[in-house]
C-alpha cells in the first residue's frame with residue numbers, strides 16, 4: 001500500500017507501463033503495416049514499447065495519430081507518421097492502441113478526459129482490432145462510478161449553451177464547459193477547434209441491467225443505459241462527437257467498432273488484467 005502521494009503516483013505510472021508493454025507484446029504482430037496510436041499518458045508507454053522493437057520491425061510500419069499529442073509522440077520516437085485522411089478507400093488499420101478514462105463490464109468506454117475523443121473514435125473505428133490500455137483506476141462495473149467528471153462531449157462552440165440546456169433536460173447533473181488549462185483564458189479548444197462539455201450522469205446501466213424489466217434505462221427515471229444515452233447524445237444538434245465508445249466489439253474483420261477487442265489493465269499488485277468481450 002502506497003504511503004505517500006508520490007508513491008501512489010508512481011504505482012499508477014508503473015501500472016500504465018505494464019499494461020502498455022503487455023498489450024503491444026500481445027497485439028503488435030511484425031507483419032502489421034498500419035498502426036493507430038491514441039492519446040493520453042498511457043499511450044506514451046505504448047509508443048515506448050513499439051519503439052524498443054527497433055527499426056527492423058517498425059520501419060515497415062505506418063503509424064496513424066489521433067491528434068497533436070500522438071503525432072508528436074510518433075515523430076519523437078522516430079516512427080513513420082501517416083494520416084488517417086490518406087488511408088486508401090476500403091483499407092483498415094491492422095490494430096489501434098488507445099487509453100480510456102473508464103471501462104465498464106461490457107467494455108464500453110469513457111474517453112476524452114484529455115480533450116481527445118473525435119479523432120480517437122475515427123481511428124479506433126478504422127482498425128480491425130482496437131486495444132485499450134489503462135491502469136487499475138479505470139476498471140469499473142458501470143461508467144460514471146469511477147470517472148465522476150462527466151462524459152466528455154465535443155461541441156461546436158456556438159451550440160454549447162443549447163447543448164447544456166438539452167443535457168440538463170436529460171438529467172445530467174451540472175454539465176459544464178471545460179475550462180482551458182491554467183494561463184489559457186476561456187474554454188479548452190480541441191484539436192478540431194471545438195469545445196468540450198463534461199456531462200455527469202448517474203452511473204450508466206448496461207443493456208443486461210434492463211432485461212429484468214425493473215429499470216427502463218431510457219432516462220425516464222434519471223437512469224440511462226450506455227447505448228440509449230449515447231444514441232441520444234450523438235443526435236443533439238451541435239454535438240460533434242461523444243466520449244462514449246459503445247456498440248459492438250471489433251472482432252477481427254468487423255469495421256466501425258468503437259469498443260475494444262481487449263482491454264489491458266495494469267494492476268496495483270504488478271499483474272496485468274486482460275478483459276475481453278464476455279469476461
Ligand SMILES: O=C[C@H](O)[C@H](O)[C@H](O)COP(=O)(O)O
Pocket residue numbers: 038039040041042043098099100101111112113114115116117120
Ligand atoms: O482525451 C484523452 C483520451 O481519451 C485518453 O485516451 C484518455 O483520457 C485516457 O488518458 P490517460 O491514459 O492519460 O489516462
